[in-house]
Amino acid sequence: MARHPVRAKDFAVGEEPATVVVGLIASPGPAAEMAEALVGGLARQMGERLPGARWSVRVVADRLVGGPAPLHELVARTRRRLLDGGWQLAVFLTDLPLQTARRPVVAHASSAHGVAVLSLPALGAVGVERRADEAIVRLVAVLVGGGDAPVDVKPSGDDGGGKHRDALLRRLRELGTVAGDDRGAGLVTGVITGNLRLLIGMLRANRPWRLAVELSRALVAAVAAGVFALVTNDIWLLADNLGWLRQTLVGAGSVLAVVLTLLLGADLWERAPPQRDPEVVRATREQVVLLNAVTVTTLVIGVLALYCALFVLSLVSVLLLVPPGLHAAALDHPTGFSDQVELAWLVSALATLGGALGAGLESDETVREAAYAYQPDRSLTG
Template sequence: MASAAPPDVVLGLVAAPGAPAEVAADLAADVTGALHERYPDVVWDVRVVEDGLVQPPADDAEIVAAARERLLAEEWDLAVVVTDLPLTVDRRTVVAHASPVHGVAVLSLPALGAVGRRRRALQTSVGLVHALLGEDETGDGDPEALRRRVRELATDPVESTEGVRFTARVLSGNLRLLVGMVRANRPWRLTIQLSRALTAAIAAGVFALVTADIWRLADRFGWLRLTVVGLGSVVAICVTLVVGAQLWERARSRRVRKQVALFNLATVATVVIGVLTLYAALFVLALGGALLLVPGALFAEGLGHPDGLGDYLELAWLTSSLATVGGALGAGLESDEAVREAAYTHRPERGP
């Protein structure tokens, strides 16, 4: 019985007209060979497309968004954009950015310089594909783990007409790939970059901490109700970020269902981990603030009974929940671009 054919991974090499298109055309065969040598278990299908994607001036986030649209329309698995636009991070020129969650990377041709440009473009393009697959910045990732991720990316799950069942199959069959995508996205940095959400959360926390009615509510609520309030606050800010900034994608065809499902799972996981990190930080701050700023005698008087550590923990718990709700209100004031930039961390490669 004949062995099954190896699965395909389709890589779109999108190049702007002019020099980028010429470089991409020259690179296609070499990129295919390099990827096949590194990941022999799959067949690499590298497709070169000439498309400027955006009108200058444009930043990397706009290029990634436009490339993502093209990726879904063409039903690719990954995309690398070769552009003649300069890329900067904090006013520093960088060679390339990679967004593993989107499956899109951007290579800035001007940052490669004039000498050895073709060789450097090949090395950077292959490195960007590795980054999209979850290889760490040092290049010391486990080769076998990376091969598994490529196979997971290339292998379609059993088809199902039920959305929940299909998503469950994608999750169970691509768990390593998903974890790599989320890890590369650095979700713990999410809320730090959303200034309005963070400011609103801190303001709500301070207000709750010095309000005697909140002290009594925390004391009367009990652990079950405090848990429900905490979960509700986390869900509120997560929904605000995902829905408000339109981070959820819809599959346009059956071929890209897995690609979109992975993106949505990674997006939700990124937001949830980021919000839980915020919640944990707010809890620690609220507990420290309660112990330092709320005098024991005054606290006991407000509660109507002697205070203890458990009372301070309950106060910190309710305070962090209310602060998170305040963060949800602040997140609603953030621009869609700010939320997307915070939710999707692009991995920069510095230029010379």
């Protein structure tokens, strides 16, 4: 497929392409030597595959970890190095194998964090430099495009390619733009509104709807709490007397409890490291605000998906397992479908609170891998 160069009409009059800085972190030794050998051509290759920005690649020799480490720790260390350098993206070349619970992989990318990890030993013994060069460019493309699909820019004559191309140009522009206000709410508002498409792309890459399925202990605790609540007469009476306003508050409180348990328990809230350079400080704060917004939104959507699933399950259980006559006798008045919905709502809220207790038992690694979708480079591992 032919690459399509950036043309003048792709930008507004007087608008210059944004500069996207990619930090290439390499373990001291052969990995760092390879990074130094590759750095000259990487910016050019990124510009060919991802036109719409000026690409700058900076090489840093740093082992980041002392020995084999789980994937979430490598991502966290790479992310911290990214913030320290004030970069937009980072790729870590490690001489260690990637430690994951799944089958061995060569590379992983986290669009939310803007970082990727590449294991050089997994590339084999032949053509390592060439394969590493291709892998780095492809990983950067995944981080920018938010998916595994190729992101080469197609000519505008292709409708689908034209839309993809426009979206990519916007995202590159947002990625390389620093918010103008570095104070409080002004920064937060500027980051969210000015990087809305970037935020949505990062959020979509996280796949928040799969959060509950990945957290097995939270799911088991939620189901157990729901079953207990369903067969308790006091819960039937409580659901009948709370009213919808209090029911809504209970539901919102249960969702908030799970979100806070995951956010604080696994230390997902990112803080900006101290910096001296004002430009780096501003860029770092924008990166931190953007990731925190994505993290909180991911957790809220994931927990709401859990709540909705529990509500449907609870309603079906009420309809099938709670005889209307027994329900009416317990409440001391005739019951209808609205009473069953009230009971199912309260049961699902209590089940979600049970999920918060289960979430507290999850390991930090499990929560992080559930909250952030790490995308394996299948073209290398397949």
